[in-house]
Amino acid sequence: DTGVSQNPRHKITKRGQNVTFRCDPISEHNRLYWYRQTLGQGPEFLTYFQNEAQLEKSRLLSDRFSAERPKGSFSTLEIQRTEQGDSAMYLCASSLSGRASETQYFGPGTRLLVL
Amino acid sequence: GENVEQHPSTLSVQEGDSAVIKCTYSDSASNYFPWYKQELGKRPQLIIDIRSNVGEKKDQRIAVTLNKTAKHFSLHITETQPEDSAVYFCAAPGGTYKYIFGTGTRLKVLA
Numbered sequence: 193d194t195g196v197s198q199n200p201r202h203k204i205t206k207r208g209q210n211v212t213f214r215c216d217p218i219s220e221h222n223r224l225y226w227y228r229q230t231l232g233q234g235p236e237f238l239t240y241f242q243n244e245a246q247l248e249k250s251r252l253l254s255d256r257f258s259a260e261r262p263k264g265s266f267s268t269l270e271i272q273r274t275e276q277g278d279s280a281m282y283l284c285a286s287s288l289s290g291r292a293s294e295t296q297y298f299g300p301g302t303r304l305l306v307l
Numbered sequence: 308g309e310n311v312e313q314h315p316s317t318l319s320v321q322e323g324d325s326a327v328i329k330c331t332y333s334d335s336a337s338n339y340f341p342w343y344k345q346e347l348g349k350r351p352q353l354i355i356d357i358r359s360n361v362g363e364k365k366d367q368r369i370a371v372t373l374n375k376t377a378k379h380f381s382l383h384i385t386e387t388q389p390e391d392s393a394v395y396f397c398a399a400p401g402g403t404y405k406y407i408f409g410t411g412t413r414l415k416v417l418a
Contacts, residue, residue, distance in 0.1 A: 294356075298343075
């Protein structure tokens with residue numbers, strides 16, 4: 193499968209626990225995005241990487257959220273001290289620099305449920 | 308700040324009829340407008356996109372039109388089929404790097 197992959201696909205955790213999600217973009221894509229999607233809403237931008245550099249973070253991303261892309265390939269999104277309001281689908285997308293760079297390809301998402 | 312509004316939120320059409328979904332954006336510098344289809348429990352899939360240097364783009368039963376002056380763009384689906392039933396999202400650039408998505412339109416095609 194050469195598309196964007198995410199792991200795990202589902203995560204159930206108790207409030208206060210830390211969780212980490214992984215995203216593997218399409219191999220030649222240097223741009224990587226994290227979004228959060230709640231039921232009935234469109235994806236909300238969280239953060240953006242170009243190669244290993246995190247170039248933009250949304251105000252939605254509190255200090256409990258951190259994302260990394262250490263080698264410019266896969267990325268991780270960590271949520272510390274989870275809260276029930278963090279329950280959502282976390283989507284990763286990637287794109288390639290260049291004229292068609294705006295086309296973002298999404299992964300299947302990680303559905304998080306915080307009890 | 309940048310904003311994307313999408314209407315309607317739900318749309319029911321009879322099979323074979325046309326469906327139109329409209330989005331408006333606020334950033335006049337926006338130059339790329341994708342449309343995504345999301346089926347229940349699945350990832351958003353790009354179905355068509357348009358750049359600001361053209362006013363219309365077609366791909367079989369799907370078309371997108373762009374009015375830069377009015378800052379709106381629309382998705383047109385002709386000869387709708389039951390498999391077109393899904394949630395459709397528009398998006399527009401919301402700054403240098405990020406995209407802002409609309410709130411989605413749930414399309415139901417009635418057989």
